[in-house]
Amino acid sequence: MNFLSFAILIVSAVTVIRAHEHSAEHDQIPLDYIRFPSEPYRGFDGEVTADAVFAGITTFAKLPWVHCLTRQKNIPVDIAFLGAPFVESNLTTNSLMLRFGWYQDTGTSYRPGARFGPAGIREGSRRLTLYGGYNVPLEVNPFKSGLRIVDCGDIPVTPYDNKHAIRQIEEGHKSILQREAYSPLGNDTLTGDKLTSISLDGKNHPRIITLGGDHTIVLPLLRSIHSVYGPISVIHFDSHLDTWKPSVFGGAPSDQAAINHGTYFYWASQEGLIRNGSSIASHGAIRTTLSSIDDYYNDDASGFQRIEAREIDTLGTEGIIKKIRETVGDRPVYLSIDIDSIDPAFAPATGTPETGGWSTRELRTILRGLDGLHIVSADIVEVAPAYDTNAE
Numbered sequence: 001m002n003f004l005s006f007a008i009l010i011v012s013a014v015t016v017i018r019a020h021e022h023s024a025e026h027d028q029i030p031l032d033y034i035r036f037p038s039e040p041y042r043g044f045d046g047e048v049t050a051d052a053v054f055a056g057i058t059t060f061a062k063l064p065w066v067h068c069l070t071r072q073k074n075i076p077v078d079i080a081f082l083g084a085p086f087v088e089s090n091l092t093t094n095s096l097m098l099r100f101g102w103y104q105d106t107g108t109s110y111r112p113g114a115r116f117g118p119a120g121i122r123e124g125s126r127r128l129t130l131y132g133g134y135n136v137p138l139e140v141n142p143f144k145s146g147l148r149i150v151d152c153g154d155i156p157v158t159p160y161d162n163k164h165a166i167r168q169i170e171e172g173h174k175s176i177l178q179r180e181a182y183s184p185l186g187n188d189t190l191t192g193d194k195l196t197s198i199s200l201d202g203k204n205h206p207r208i209i210t211l212g213g214d215h216t217i218v219l220p221l222l223r224s225i226h227s228v229y230g231p232i233s234v235i236h237f238d239s240h241l242d243t244w245k246p247s248v249f250g251g252a253p254s255d256q257a258a259i260n261h262g263t264y265f266y267w268a269s270q271e272g273l274i275r276n277g278s279s280i281a282s283h284g285a286i287r288t289t290l291s292s293i294d295d296y297y298n299d300d301a302s303g304f305q306r307i308e309a310r311e312i313d314t315l316g317t318e319g320i321i322k323k324i325r326e327t328v329g330d331r332p333v334y335l336s337i338d339i340d341s342i343d344p345a346f347a348p349a350t351g352t353p354e355t356g357g358w359s360t361r362e363l364r365t366i367l368r369g370l371d372g373l374h375i376v377s378a379d380i381v382e383v384a385p386a387y388d389t390n391a392e
């Protein structure tokens with residue numbers, strides 16, 4: 001599923017600040033206890049070896065596990081990995097399973113299983129920091145940048161009621177996002193200039209990277225983002241539009257069925273969560289079939305520009321990067337990555353695979369080209385480990 005390639009790139013992309021170390025330890029704890037270790041997991045002999053990958057609980061990249069939603073909710077963080085195991089079931093109208101690793105796949109239209117995505121992503125990320133995590137092309141090790149980066153576990157979500165589960169996701173994400181970050185803002189990674197807050201309240205808030213779960217989760221996530229940043233620009237890598245009208249995608253037999261992994265951006269646009277118009281949002285890697293050309297007209301009305309997957313043959317990665325950067329400018333940006341944006345030859349573990357996609361190397365190059373954008377939060381979704389090969 002190539003999680004390692006994207007994981008460090010996403011972390012690097014949202015790491016636009018540098019932290020200053022300071023203590024937040026409580027009294028009466030062992031003197032040698034380190035709550036937020038910056039070093040990789042070590043064995044009993046103190047060495048960093050392959051066996052360290054398999055020891056301990058499986059958090060993202062072996063990061064410290066913090067109970068961000070419960071007993072440790074007062075611990076400030078800078079970057080939080082959060083699971084959302086939500087998947088919309090086609091068997092029962094109100095079947096929804098989520099976690100803040102987001103185990104939800106009740107909004108999927110074809111192959112279910114994305115509720116196990118957060119666990120699969122964490123499994124695939126275990127080796128990410130084994131030898132340090134230094135990103136050679138970006139010349140940064142986000143895990144040693146001075147930021148407090150943690151795994152917050154999964155959002156606890158009901159598997160029986162989609163409407164309630166979507167509300168739980170929004171509230172869980174919002175409860176972390178609305179806090180102040182642990183570290184003060186540093187300097188811009190490109191210009192070196194002092195950064196200023198881009199949030200509505202002028203404060204520095206944590207960056208949250210949500211692990212999915214089907215793409216339906218982005219609607220409650222954008223509702224949460226809106227509470228801190230207002231209407232947001234979106235960079236969306238996907239093989240599908242996901243702006244379909246409910247009457248076209250799924251038929252909308254009920255109000256809740258109208259919200260699924262093909263319509264969430266339509267609803268986000270209707271609710272004013274996205275900066276509609278003026279070509280503010282951008283799709284990438286689109287290559288789906290349509291019900292008719294009207295789907296593109298509706299996509300335009302939802303405020304998106306499109307980059308077809310095949311355009312990489314003419315524009316190249318540099319041309320795609322240029323188009324994205326010109327589209328979103330210096331506005332606050334939300335980054336959403338559907339694993340099916342990659343060709344199924346590289347990433348088969350997804351619910352709605354489409355041929356003709358980008359390679360992992362091409363998407364990695366494009367993600368590196370986003371360095372310096374004001375990415376405030378991100379997700380990687382539609383990961384369904386059951387459809388992976390034995391190679392994982």
